Amino acid sequence: MPPAEQRDNIIININEAAAQTQFQNMKFAVKTWCKSGRARVGLLQLKCTSLVQGATSPEIEIETPALLLTTRKGLPAFIPPDHLSFLPSPDSRLLQFSPMHFMEGPNSKTISDIGGVHQLLGLQGYGFVAVPRDSILSLPECSSSNKNGASFETPSGRFLVKPLEYMKMISSMKPDLWVSLADEVSASVTVKRNKASVDRTITWLDHCISLKPRDGALFGSVVGGCSVEERQRCAHEVAKRNVSGYYIGGFGLGDSIDERSTFLHAVTDVLPKEKPRQVCGLGLPEEVLQGVAAGIDLFDSTYIYHLTLEGFALIFPLNDKCKQYESDTQLCSMASDYTKINLKATVYRKDASRIVEGCECYTCQNHTKAYINHLLNVHEMLAQILLEIHNTHHYFSFFRLIREAITEGKFEEFRQKFIERRREHLLAPSLGACELQTSVR
Incomplete structure (x- = not known):
């Protein structure tokens, strides 16, 4: 059998193995489209995955476009748990965190034994979104990444995280949504390095799907740097996989705001319209409007954190x-x-x-x-x-x-x-x- 056909068969088998559990805990529907353009209003429904045995599973409904609250180890940097009730609800019930934040704290087994991040933080009524990269403590270091894993700069040092290690973190933390491991690169990398980042990201996505935990919806990562062709190639490949949504990465790493609309539109042209899209690195009000105009639903931003700081x-x-x-x-x-x-x-x-x-x-x-x-x-x-x-x-x-x-x-x-x-x-x-x-x- 030709190598291309073997690869397609592997993809089909991986998709079929994951299909029965992929959409159990998350639903998304587009409610309204902009009359002229790609902006849209949607409804994201989540059934929290990590609960005390016998407890009723809470459901969260959030209208999109929506903002994910950036956290440090699961909580907004300046807001203790008993003050979360002062924030608008249900808008504030999606919390983004990076599993890398916990590399200097409780190990994966301890978090798993406790019951995941919901039980660790005592926030059963909130949805948690796990993203490898953030813009505060977990920054991608593309020059140190290789075919085995992605490198991240953290307060605890630089770590090379392999897909298997990453999936162990996801399985122990039990987030409601999680993003596949990606090789995000800066805008200044060479054409060869950018192409390699796309190849690695697709390969790692297949590993993540094959090792996927029972609960939690998977968002496939789309990268490609400052190349329309590579971004579209990555989007085409990720769209073939059985994922619940899409994470569009590689922004906020030296790219120009003037070129960003072209890259965003190139990706959303390819991705299925019925699934949600998340983006990291667009924080300023103008950037959010730019993303909404391209059809983005979820925004992962540290804008509020830096203002407050x-x-x-x-x-x-x-x-x-x-x-x-x-x-x-x-x-x-x-x-x-x-x-x-x-x-x-x-x-x-x-x-x-x-x-x-x-x-x-x-x-x-x-x-x-x-x-x-x-x-x-x-x-x-x-x-x-x-x-x-x-x-x-x-x-x-x-x-x-x-x-x-x-x-x-x-x-x-x-x-x-x-x-x-x-x-x-x-x-x-x-x-x-x-x-x-x-x-x-």
């Missing part, structure tokens, strides 16, 4: 809110683009107003800018907790507006208006500075 609070307009900031002359020196404010600044030391008037988050309902400014400047951890709650709530509201715009057939109008308004705000401070310099002269 630096003491910034989101304030960009939602349904004509935040208009007070558009005419605030003090804001020009405090925020670079009118989407966020730096609450460490002395101008907020005596500011008794809320971060955003009308915001319904716990922080805005109970605390002032002056109080958060004080907490930040005395290095009190509560500052990050309150900021993370507000920023997460605000960004979830942004995603809700995106879904509403798609449903109403106004997504492109919403997207263009948002981008134009932000561009105007970016120009405003620089123009003001120019006018000031002219007057001084």
